[in-house]
Amino acid sequence: MARTFGPHALAVVMTGMRSDGTQGAKAIRQAGGEVVVQDEAISVVWGMPGSVGSAGFADHIYALGAISTEIIRRVVARRPISAYLARTQGSSPAPRPATQPQPRSAR
Numbered sequence: 001m002a003r004t005f006g007p008h009a010l011a012v013v014m015t016g017m018r019s020d021g022t023q024g025a026k027a028i029r030q031a032g033g034e035v036v037v038q039d040e041a042i043s044v045v046w047g048m049p050g051s052v053g054s055a056g057f058a059d060h061i062y063a064l065g066a067i068s069t070e071i072i073r074r075v076v077a078r079r080p081i082s083a084y085l086a087r088t089q090g091s092s093p094a095p096r097p098a099t100q101p102q103p104r105s106a107r
Contacts, residue, residue, distance in 0.1 A: 002028045003031070006033065007033055009031060010036070010071065010075065011024065012036050012067060012071065013037045013052045013058070014043070014049065014067070015038055015043035016047060016048035016049070017045050018047050019047060021051070022048070022052050022057065025057035026055065029057050035058050035059050036074075037058040039064070041064075042064055
């Protein structure tokens with residue numbers, strides 16, 4: 001990942017045993033990428049996230065519930081959404097009509 005994506009890499013290290021993710025996190029940081037680590041509070045096993053954090057390779061340590069928000073924030077900060085939309089949907093995508101949730105049928 002570090003060789004392929006370099007400074008565009010974003011690694012997320014979550015609950016896990018051992019310390020094998022530490023070398024990967026080190027490679028990503030050396031390539032200019034970022035590393036986000038889950039905090040210890042609700043990790044089942046904090047071995048891998050703890051190892052990455054202790055080695056100094058984590059850019060930040062977040063609670064599990066904040067990780068998805070942080071991933072989105074970092075990705076959007078690096079790549080403007082308008083550039084993404086232009087590539088995937090054409091230069092000016094038409095707004096989608098609002099939809100109402102459909103009620104579930106009674107069983």
